[in-house]
Amino acid sequence: MSFLHASEMRGGYGGADILHGCTLTVQKGEIAVIVGPNGAGKSTAMKAVFGMLKLREGAVYLDGEDITGLSPQERVYKGMGFVPQTHNIFPTMTVRENLEMGAFIRKDEIEPTIEQVYELFPAVYEKRNQNAGELSGGQRQQVAVGRALMTQPKLLMLDEPTAGVSPIVMDELFDRIIEVAKTGISILMVEQNARQALEIADKGYVLVQGANAYTDTGANLLADPEVRRTFLGG
């Protein structure tokens, strides 16, 4: 079984279902990207994986363990890290304090992890004593990712990490995400910028109306004329 295995998820926020049988799997150290049109349930699918949405049907397995009934906090203990799309930092706390708070649940020494994050994101190191709220959009996203890495997750989930940042910053962020994946952490990411995201993806999911429309490697999806025409604008 894959490292993350979320199968046949159905459910919504009360009322009608948003997810209609969505399946997501991620292997160890792999980057999986969810793309699709607006309102396809991309973010909802990710929230379902993280337990922020109660599933009516389906199950989520992490490293072979059934975690369907766990709360988001419990899933953090199990090795999931989540970076929300917005409000993903503590604005009046320094960058370093943001990282410390990310490691709040850890009882062991966190200094080495902080060093790792600094190494991965030199900009975070540079701004470590500044309040996170004073940083630029791209730097904030790096802090947000850094904060999520502080629990040493085995699976990192990113909800549209490049929303509202410039193309240059986006490329930089994607480079960092590849670096993270190289350290053996699995990545599950929702992206609006489908083409660029699929370029770095080992696996891509195209969601339509809460269900898998296409599932393949990122390269294959990019090459698929049907996908290109319908979702990537030709």
Next chain:
Amino acid sequence: MDILNALVAFTNFVVVPATAYGSQLALGALGVTLIYGVLRFSNFAHGETMSFGAMVVVLVTGLFQSWGLSLGALPTALLALPFGILATALLLLLTDRVVYKFYRKVKAVPVMFVIVSTGVMFVMNGLVRMVVGTDDRRFSDGARFVINAREFKAWSGLNEGLALKTTQVITVVVAMITVAALFWFLNKTRTGKSMRAFSDNEDLALLSGINPERVVMITWLLVAALATIAGTLYGLDKSYKPFIFQQLLLPVFAAAIVGGIGNPLGAVAGGFVIAFSEVTLTYAFKKVVTYLGPDSWAPDGLVQLLSTDYKFAVSFAILIIVLLFKPTGLFKGQSI
């Protein structure tokens, strides 16, 4: 022209009292701001919380005095302070458990919390009056002055005296220690940081595994300490009168909002802004003006901008100006 005497008069009647009063307001506003930052409502029961804490201190002080316990030159109330904090902490934790917790669980709107806090205010008010009645109580003992006006005159040879009451010095010293300890706690300890994180971004704090109920509990404990200290210092400086604490609510709120509600540094600054404005605007400057100008200039009136009866108007006016021009306050609070 007599600058020295004018300066001494100004210090004696404005700077010293305003500094003491500012320290008291700052401590009160810190309590309001912490509750706002973590529980996200303006606590109308805060004045009564200060009253309750001070009341326990007054009672324990009386007990100690009857046993003959004392701190010498320092007021016995300092010895009683920990007991006041303890009792207030118990009361606040109990209140949270039987009242506020429910509204947190159902995620009630902020205005609901405000109304509930007025209910709590009513109850605490009744409780205090049932225990001690409504009489005025003086409970400061020990040495009355650090600097005596007469001795100062003899020493300096000036016409104006400068008096420094022990309670004023204690107020400022205790307030400084308290604020320093609070800032150390908030900025340097893991628990303090988790409180700030919770105040900054509740959802992310939950994701990071910060236990909200623990944060709330710590907040109430800090508030108990701040409110008791503020109430006791105010009572030591003036006297303990249960009804005065209702009137203190407005300047305390004003201080918190001026500084930027939810921001501890702002609360301290706001306390001093309000205190200095209040004392300066209601002080009769006749003496100072007489010293400064030539003899023929001596004013007929008191040269008082505002009668002391309107000191609330100062808090209120500052509050309105801030709301009109800078609703986030001087130090950028949380809200619009």
Next chain:
Amino acid sequence: MTQAQTQTSTTTLPRAPLYFAAMAVLIAAVGFLQSWNSALSILNMGLISAIMALGVNLQWGYAGLFNVGVMGFTALGGLAVVLTSMPPVPAAWSAGGGRMILALLVGVGTIALAVLTYPRLPKTRLRGVILTVILVGGFFAFRALFDPAVEAIEAVDPAVSGYLGGMGLPVIFAWPVGALLAAGAAWLVAKTALGLRSDYLAIATLGIAEIILAVLKNEDWLSRGVKNVNGLPRPVPYEINLQQNEWFLGLMAKLGMDPVTGSSIFVKLLYAGIFLAVIFVIVVAMELALKSPWGRMMRAIRDNEVASEAMGKDVTGRHLQIFVLGAAIIGFAGAMMTTLDGQLTPTTYQPLRYTFLIWVMVIVGGSGNNWGAVLGGMLIWFLWVEVEPIGAWIVNVLTSGLEDGSALKAGLIERVAYMRYLTMGVILLVVLRFSPRGLLPEK
């Protein structure tokens, strides 16, 4: 629980008459057990409280606005009675009336000038300087005119007048004037604090109430301050005149009542009649307003502010309207109360009594329901008056074993006086928690 609740909430109407009948029984019980005079006093103050509760209910129940300044608006109503109905004091007017009016015009003019020029000035540092110059200059000009005027007016026969007096109009005109004064103050507060966080309106109303009260206590030239104004005119006959009236004496003889007691009851009944008429008019007007498109919009805004705002509704503007209206009703009731008392005593205005008690009335009655507010007003006033004697009675029974002179007993009896604060707070908290819709829930 659910079944009982759905049943009652769908059938509110039959519940209301039942509760009002029970209320009538309670008041009648006081009439039989204590005296009809006390019963009617409770009724009259209950009716006035009910009107105040209607005002608060308009603000809270229709719009979700928290007004902590009920006391201030009530006091303004009281001031209106003095300013409208007392005869003018010609000596005071000639001593300083003109100067006083000039001073007040200068004061208002300064603020108006500041408000009008500020937005027209360039956004530089100069703007602040000019504004400061206008305000400081205006303040000193105001004080230069105001101080001597005050001194002159207050020097006129300070033992009995020392103020400007009123307009000498029939007292009934004071009630709408009270509404106007309160509406004006409410407009000023709401204009600044609305549109910000909900807490800020509450804090601002707390402030304005304190200031209104400070003015009433200290501005002797206006309404004699803490020296009080006594002998306010009445809209009903005086007991002493009734006792000499042929027709009244005949009526009393027919009923077999003592004319002295009878006259006092008769006067109170007249008041009760007037108050009931006022309540009736206000409730009918409010019910009609609630059913109109305006009322539907108000409720839509209250239930979902964000959505209403998105649909282009001027939420802040509507809130301003309703807040001012609610305050006007409170001011009206405040004027009625001072008329009933026959005197203005600024020191009696206490926030616990005039603000938070009214809140308990609204919450217990059922916020959003006008009949609920009326019921809550009557019931809570009744309890406020009766909790103390009942408490004293309970303490007496409980401590009957103790000697009469014992310190514990004396202490307990003294404490009972404060028990009602505690009781009211507990009632508020319990109702909010367990029955937030109140006795008569909103339909």
